[in-house]
Amino acid sequence: MKIMEAGSRPTKKASADWFTGTVWQDPVHEAPEPARLRALRVAFEPGARTAWHSHPLGQTLHVLSGLGLVCTRGDAPRRIRPGDTVWIPPGEEHWHGAAPGTAMVHLAMQEAMDGVSADWLEHVSDEDYQRPPAG
Structure with a gap:
């Protein structure tokens, strides 16, 4: 057993290669092999979002606070709120953010396959981000 004490791992600013706007990441866990789980607490400032991306083994998002958007390529964004949980299937291109x-x-x-937990694509355009949410 290993306990990672609160505050023992620094918060990191997310890479501008994969995010638009200011995003902060706090590591929750990156399991050693043969386990594959990787988890992050991700804080998006208003308007911040991921680039388009997919995950080889899928991704689960659980909203802790605020109001966000999640979008699958070709669809309108959908609103997500505290307590909502989103499952994104393997290989599905999507973005999410505030x-x-x-x-x-x-x-x-998300889980890593051969050390890869995400396949990053192009940034989400302002036009795609500003589409009216579905529903």
């Missing part, structure tokens, strides 16, 4: 005027924090959980 709503335009509200910050959002979620727990992102």
Whole structure:
């Protein structure tokens, strides 16, 4: 058993290669092999979002606070709120982030396959981000 004490791992600013706007990441866990789980607490400032990406083994998001958006390629964004859990199947291209005027924090959980937990693509255009949410 290993306990990772609160505050023992620094918060990191997310890479501008994979995010638009200011995003902060706190590591929750990166399991050693043969386990594959990787989890992060991700805090998006208003308007911040991921680039388009997919996950070889899928991804689960659990919203902790704020108001966010999640979008599958070809669809309109959908609103996500505290307590919502989103399952994104393997290989599905998507993005997620904060709503335009509200910050959002979620727990992102995904598994790594051959050391890869995400396949990053191009940044989400302002036009795609600003599409009216579905529903």
